[in-house]
Amino acid sequence: MLTDVAMEQKLAPTQDQHMIKIQGQEVCVHYGEKQALFSVNLDVRENQVTALIGPSGCGKSTFLRCLNRMNDTIDSARVSGTITLDGENIYDKAIDVVELRARVGMVFQKPNPFPKSIYENVAYGPRIHGLAKKKADLDEIVETSLKKAAIWNEVKDRLHEAGTGLSGGQQQRLCIARAIAVSPEVILMDEPCSALDPIATARVEELIDELRQNYTIVIVTHSMQQAARVSQRTAMFHLGYLVEEGDTDKMFTNPDDKRTQDYITGRFG
Amino acid sequence: MSAATVLLIVLAIGAAAFAVAYRRAAGLRPEAGQKLHSRAGYHGAYAFVMAVLPAILFLALWKAASPAYVENAVWNDLPEQVQTAPDSNKSLLMGMVTSIGDGVRRLSDAELEQAKAGSVDLRELFAAKGVALASSGEPYMVPAAVAYNEMTDASVRYSGIGTILLALAGAVYGLTGISVRRRARNNVERIMLWGLMAASTIAILTTIGIVLSMLFQTISFFQSVPLSNFFFGTVWDPRFAAAGSGGTTGQFGLIPLLAGTLYIALVAMLFAVPIGLFAAIYMAEYASRRVRSIVKPVLEILAGIPTIVYGIFALATVGPLLRDLSAALAGGQPFILAQSVLTAGLVMGIMLIPFVSSLSDDIITAVPRAMHDGSLGLGATRSETMRRVILPAALPGIVGALLLTASRAIGETMIVVLAAGVAANLTINPGEAMTTITVKIVNQLTGDLEFTSPQTLVAFALGITLFAITLAMNVFALYIVRKYREQYE
Structure with a gap:
């Protein structure tokens, strides 16, 4: 039943239409003594949604956080292997992490708007990167971002009220707007719907599907249905290893690996 | 019997109560389907607290109240003209009486008779015994001092006996009724709560006490110096005047x-x-x-x-x-x-x-x-x-x-x-x-x-x-x- 839904929802795009945006090769991550990720080779294609699935502690979030080097903020984390963004190794010494994170935006598990107004939340990124010369430019960026994040109509009359006063689902869409405002090429989403109710989840999923036109999206999710609904490609992680990756349709109908089959049919995890 | 001895005896009673209660509770055999509500340690602790706590509270209250009571009683027995004399100062006089009482304990019977008769100088007599008096003292003070001593001794005796009896009664109360369903654990919990509340109350009361102790002196300061002089004055020059010279206050x-x-x-x-x-x-x-x-x-x-x-x-x-x-x-x-x-x-x-x-x-x-x-x-x-x-x-x-x-x-x-x-x-x-x-x-x-x-x-x-x-x-x-x-x- 689940897979039927997945089939109906999209017109499976063929792989060769989409360029490789991010390429991970032999990515290993250690947290102190403990190895969290073992030689992962995974490609992310442009203008597609790639879902990372797997049971808790399987390394999917760790891999996601490698893609914009958020693991750098953890003292004990060490990353080896190469990850390229448009052919450039993002772990190269010449790469400016700050610039990288502007190109690869991130949306977190729990909505985390800053304790500022809605407007200021969205304007934050453009301000620090100097994207707007005039106030009018900034206003426009804020409006476009909020529109793209499908929240403009709900907040246009109260742009100067606190972002923390919105509902959970609205907060998460505000965070997506905030990420969009710096015009990233890739958006990473770490279980963006896990703190939301089903209605808010549906809205965010719809939004993800729309955003795929302009952005490359990598999403970590615990929900098989969500992976099936929103993604074109799926990668299955288990115990720090990449078990299998491929077209979502194939993964959910005819996986190669038994562990994937067990996981998506709910036998473990 | 000093307070310390009494305390030791009370603690010993408490310890005994603990041991007996513990053994009794440990020896209980619950019927099938029942289980011991509280572990033996709780029964023991409850008996201990019942024996010790009321007794110590009683002792503390008695010690706090009895000096005032004894002083008052002795004061009322003093000759009328002493009590009503215009320059009489109760605390000074009673200070003399207690000092004499201290000295009287060191006198032989013969010396005591002499002192009562007023035939010797009290100050010299006591100085020889190692007790310093503030003034030479009056003959009427000696019987008062003797009475004071007797009453104090009696107070110590009664408080000691009372405390020990209370401890025994408490121990018996704690020991009776040890049974499978007795909620000793909950009782101990409640006593803990009281103890914690008492601790925080002491902290608050101390703060209030500190403020009050300053408040009275402050009020008497403002009786001699107007508020505006203090709060709006721009010159600080308190000028210590020699005691009693009066006049300029600075x-x-x-x-x-x-x-x-x-x-x-x-x-x-x-x-x-x-x-x-x-x-x-x-x-x-x-x-x-x-x-x-x-x-x-x-x-x-x-x-x-x-x-x-x-x-x-x-x-x-x-x-x-x-x-x-x-x-x-x-x-x-x-x-x-x-x-x-x-x-x-x-x-x-x-x-x-x-x-x-x-x-x-x-x-x-x-x-x-x-x-x-x-x-x-x-x-x-x-x-x-x-x-x-x-x-x-x-x-x-x-x-x-x-x-x-x-x-x-x-x-x-x-x-x-x-x-x-x-x-x-x-x-x-x-x-x-x-x-x-x-x-x-x-x-x-x-x-x-x-x-x-x-x-x-x-x-x-x-x-x-x-x-x-x-x-x-x-x-x-x-x-x-x-x-x-x-x-x-």
Whole structure:
């Protein structure tokens, strides 16, 4: 039943239409003594949604956080292997992490708007990167971002009220707007719907599907249905290893690996 | 039987009650389907508390009440004309009587008879026995002293017997009714609660007691010096008059002291806040875990240095250094005195750094990690994140922390005593000496004192003013901190 839904929802795009945006090769991550990720080779294609699935502690979030080097903020984390963004190794010494994170935006598990107004939340990124010369430019960026994040109509009359006063689902869409405002090429989403109710989840999923036109999206999710609904490609992680990756349709109908089959049919995890 | 012996006996009864109750409870055999409600230790503890607690409370109350009762009884037996004499002072007279009572115990029967008859000089007699009397004493005091001794002895005897009986009764009460379903555990829990409540009550009552003890002296100060003279006077010149000479009382203007207090605190804060805050930001955001594990304890050691040591540092090192430095800069005359606002402020600032940094560090790290990650994830640098997201979010808490620190600066004594000087100037030049409320309290209360002159009583008025200022700041700070906490919970 689940897979039927997945089939109906999209017109499976063929792989060769989409360029490789991010390429991970032999990515290993250690947290102190403990190895969290073992030689992962995974490609992310442009203008597609790639879902990372797997049971808790399987390394999917760790891999996601490698893609914009958020693991750098953890003292004990060490990353080896190469990850390229448009052919450039993002772990190269010449790469400016700050610039990288502007190109690869991130949306977190729990909505985390800053304790500022809605407007200021969205304007934050453009301000620090100097994207707007005039106030009018900034206003426009804020409006476009909020529109793209499908929240403009709900907040246009109260742009100067606190972002923390919105509902959970609205907060998460505000965070997506905030990420969009710096015009990233890739958006990473770490279980963006896990703190939301089903209605808010549906809205965010719809939004993800729309955003795929302009952005490359990598999403970590615990929900098989969500992976099936929103993604074109799926990668299955288990115990720090990449078990299998491929077209979502194939993964959910005819996986190669038994562990994937067990996981998506709910036998473990 | 001394109180200590009684206490030991009570504790022994308690221990015995514990042991018996424990064994009895351990020996209980619950029927099928039932289980022992409380473990044997709880039955034992309950019996122990029942034996010891009421007995000790009884003893404490008796000890508190009996001296007053005995004194009153002896006083009422004194000759009428002594009681009603216009210059009679009850506490002085009773002091004599108790001293004589002390001495009487050391006299032989023959000597006692002589003393009662009034045929010897009491003072000489007792001095030979090693008891000093304030005056020569009157013959009527001897029988009174003997009666006093008897009553005191009886009181000790009865209290001892009563306490031990109460302990035994308590033990029996605790031991009867030990059964499978007895809720000894819950009872012990309730007694614990009372104990904890009593502890916090004592803390609160002490605070109230401190305020009251200052309040009465303050009121008597304001009976001789008008309020406006104190609160709006700009001259501090208390002029110690010789005892009993009366006449000039001097001027008690609070303003120069208050100005000095606030000025020195301001200099200290100007110095401590940026350094402490930057240290906190470094520790919270930039330092690796290893550096943090070294730097934070070291900063906290700074907080543990006694303030008198800071005072010595100011007096011996910082003061002369600033003076010589200013002399070198100006070419001759130093424009910073060794004892000055700047010296005191600087050293007090050093003392405050760990308070600012430790409190701010806690507040900064209390800002949810998600804020921090959210900002970094948008491509902000660490300092941008700090300036634009973390600090604004932590600001109310930091302001609260700074107010707490400021109230410490205002109440600080030892550094200013040594480093700020004693001259009550009213100046805006930080190179000159100023003095603070705390310094003047110390000044007014050291040396030979007469606790009725305004020169001494003013210290209490100053103390209560200081208390009011710091209390207000603390309340305000706690209000702000609490308001901030609500944001994230």
